[in-house]
Amino acid sequence: MRIDRRRPARRHPARAVRLGQHWRRVAHELSTSYRVLAVDLRNHGASPWADSMSYLEMADDVLQLIERERLSRPAVIGHSMGGKVAMALALMYPKQVGRLTVVDIAPVPYADRLSAFAEAMRAIDTLHAASREEVRQRLAGMVPDAGVVPFLMQNLVARNAHFDWRLNLGAILGAIPTLCGFPQELRSLRFTRPVQVIAGARSDYVEQPDGEAFRPMFPQARVEVIEDAGHWVHADRPGTFIAAVRQALHGSTLAVTD
Incomplete structure (x- = not known):
């Protein structure tokens, strides 16, 4: 798995944030305050290719990264498919994730748009x-x-x-049929730490702003809808998006051990 490492420019409590490769601006902005690891999932970017790519496999890939980097309950952020990977990771290994931010996706099946x-x-x-x-x-x-x-x-x-x-x-x-769904075997699990859901007002990926689609798996899920944004929330309203992420991370007491 390929990662882009960015260290904080100032002294703050160290945290790690998982981001996709397209999010360089977000990673750069957050790296002024946090340690940021921007991750390419398997079959994407500079990460290794594999014949299969289920959410369970990709969650294990991210877990291996967390363990290799000796991260202590990092904050984890994922958009779209990456958001489903982040949710799978939190459900499978709740003790390894401190705070979760899911961007414009829910743990539900979708029609094939890919x-x-x-x-x-x-x-x-x-x-x-x-x-x-x-x-x-x-x-x-x-x-x-x-x-x-x-x-x-x-x-x-x-x-x-x-x-x-x-x-x-x-x-x-x-893998499209698998990627459009969400693992059935995870639906009986719970992640009880805070979950921030950021949705675009012009997107239909998160249809219930009350967070019902995330419960009971994520009982502390809170949905924030960003106006004038579609599915690519971070690109449509980058300033508003980064402010929302910073606000969620500010309340975190997560630490990274080197």
């Missing part, structure tokens, strides 16, 4: 593409939501004089 994007990316001949702009234009003409294209393009990298996706698209497509 395959169309992954199929479009795989259909583009990146090996013979002349430029990033060529790939961007082709992608914009193929996906159901052109607004997602800038986020998808962050996965395009130059490699040996040609372009390629830093995603294991085959494994991701094979």
